[in-house]
Amino acid sequence: MGPTASGKTALAIELVEQHHCEIISVDSALIYRQMDIGSAKPDAQELARAPHRLIDIRDPSESYSAADFRQDALVEIEAILAKGKTPLLVGGTMMYFKALLEGLSPLPAADEAIRAQIALEADAKGWQALHDELATVDEVAAKRIHPNDPQRLSRAIEVYRITGKSLTELTQTKSEALPYTVSQFGISPKDRKQLHLSIEQRFKLMLNQGFIEEVEQLRARGDLHLDLPSMRCVGYRQVWQYLDGDYDYNTMVEKAVVATRQLAKRQLTWLRGWPELNWLESGDESNISRLMAHAAS
Numbered sequence: 069m070g071p072t073a074s075g076k077t078a079l080a081i082e083l084v085e086q087h088h089c090e091i092i093s094v095d096s097a098l099i100y101r102q103m104d105i106g107s108a109k110p111d112a113q114e115l116a117r118a119p120h121r122l123i124d125i126r127d128p129s130e131s132y133s134a135a136d137f138r139q140d141a142l143v144e145i146e147a148i149l150a151k152g153k154t155p156l157l158v159g160g161t162m163m164y165f166k167a168l169l170e171g172l173s174p175l176p177a178a179d180e181a182i183r184a185q186i187a188l189e190a191d192a193k194g195w196q197a198l199h200d201e202l203a204t205v206d207e208v209a210a211k212r213i214h215p216n217d218p219q220r221l222s223r224a225i226e227v228y229r230i231t232g233k234s235l236t237e238l239t240q241t242k243s244e245a246l247p248y249t250v251s252q253f254g255i256s257p258k259d260r261k262q263l264h265l266s267i268e269q270r271f272k273l274m275l276n277q278g279f280i281e282e283v284e285q286l287r288a289r290g291d292l293h294l295d296l297p298s299m300r301c302v303g304y305r306q307v308w309q310y311l312d313g314d315y316d317y318n319t320m321v322e323k324a325v326v327a328t329r330q331l332a333k334r335q336l337t338w339l340r341g342w343p344e345l346n347w348l349e350s351g352d353e354s355n356i357s358r359l360m361a362h363a364a365s
Contacts, residue, residue, distance in 0.1 A: 069094075069339060070255040071332035072160055072302075073266040075350040077110055079255060080158040082356060084118035090148045091120045092141055094159030094168075097301045098123040099132050102286060105279045106303040108270065120158075121148075128298035129291050131178060134167035141168050145248070162338040169250065171243035176230045186222050186229075187295050198225060206234035219300060251363045254339045255348040255355070262350075267328045271303065271321070283307040302327045 070076050080091050093099075097107035101124045104111075110120055121144045126132050141157070141164075148155040157165070190198055196215045202224055203210035209224045224235045231238065257263045283304060286292055292299055294308060303324050310320035339345060346362055348355045 069162070069165060069253065069342070069345070070160060070350075071263060071335040071339075072108075072328060073270050073332070074160075074256045074263065076158050076160065076255055077108075077114065079348070079355055080156055081110075081114060081118040083156060083359070086356060087360065088153045089156040090151070090153050091118055092144050092148070092155055092157045093120045093122045094137070094141075094157050094161050094164045095123075096132070096137075096161040096164065096297070098159070099126045100124070100128045100298045100301075101126070102128060103282070103298065103301070103304070105274050105277050105282045106307070107301065108274070126298075128286060129296065131297055133178070134163050135172050135175075137161075137164045138167045138172060160335050162335060169246050171245050173239040173242050175227055175235075175238055179226060179230055182226050182229050183222060183295075186225055190218065190222075195221060198222075201225065202228075206236050208236040209234065219297065251359075252342070252345050253348055253359055253362075254342065254345045255350055256336065256339075257350040263332060264329055266350075267332060268325050271325055271328060274303070275321070279303070280307055280311070283311060287311060302331050 080089075083089055084091060095107070097103060098109050098120070099122060100107070103109070109123060110118075122137070122140055125140070145155045157168070159165075186198065195218055199210060199213070199215040199221055202213070202221065205228050206224060213220045213224060215221065227233075227235045227238065257266070286299075286304075287308065294300065294305060299305060299308060306320050306324035306327060309315065310317065315323070346359075348358065352358075
């Protein structure tokens with residue numbers, strides 16, 4: 069586990085090549101087909117060295133929940149174990165990790181009509197008004213969810229409108245936890261400035277690799293829009309808005325880098341409170357030996 073641009077993929081591929089592991093991707097962007105550059109999806113050469121399960125499994129027009137991930141990941145874990153290998157779960161989508169390890173509450177499936185209505189209300193009144201509404205029905209969730217986090221805010225309101233019960237009330241009951249012994253590792257640079265530099269360098273590399281053209285192709289399909297989870301992925305939204313003419317190129321780059329840094333900050337916040345986590349430093353040549361020694365113990 070680790071923040072974006074911390075070196076998770078490189079470390080995982082090295083581990084696969086040295087030990088009997090197979091990778092399961094834990095990333096809410098890598099699940100989508102046609103979203104390769106902006107999601108930092110492993111390229112063909114990397115996938116040849118270390119195939120990844122649970123990438124390219126959804127069209128960008130489709131949704132995919134933490135419950136979907138848990139179900140799919142359990143199947144892949146069993147398949148890898150049946151081959152006598154060790155499942156290696158790699159990614160930065162903390163909610164997926166949490167769902168897999170701890171189980172999930174019996175929440176209702178998404179209701180597209182209610183989601184669309186919430187989006188319309190947000191356009192008309194702003195997300196702060198919807199956050200105020202959430203605070204009246206679920207004070208605990210409102211304290212946890214920021215007004216500038218539309219995905220989680222929308223879901224909390226959606227759950228209440230579908231069930232008449234708050235998200236907090238429904239999440240008090242969970243399914244069974246993961247029935248395996250798990251070694252958990254986080255990787256990140258010690259210096260936050262180095263992580264910020266890596267984020268900026270990687271985004272500019274994406275642009276050089278054709279990220280804007282990738283988003284143009286997605287827009288040209290005609291069935292995608294910014295309210296979809298796929299197009300809310302960091303980087304994609306900013307490039308889409310740039311192509312809409314909302315701001316110029318330099319502003320797009322700045323906004324995308326800032327949004328990615330904010331994502332990394334949220335990921336690190338999750339990880340700082342994560343139990344049983346063993347920290348590795350990005351780029352440390354001893355990471356593999358340290359990881360294997362801990363797993364062996």
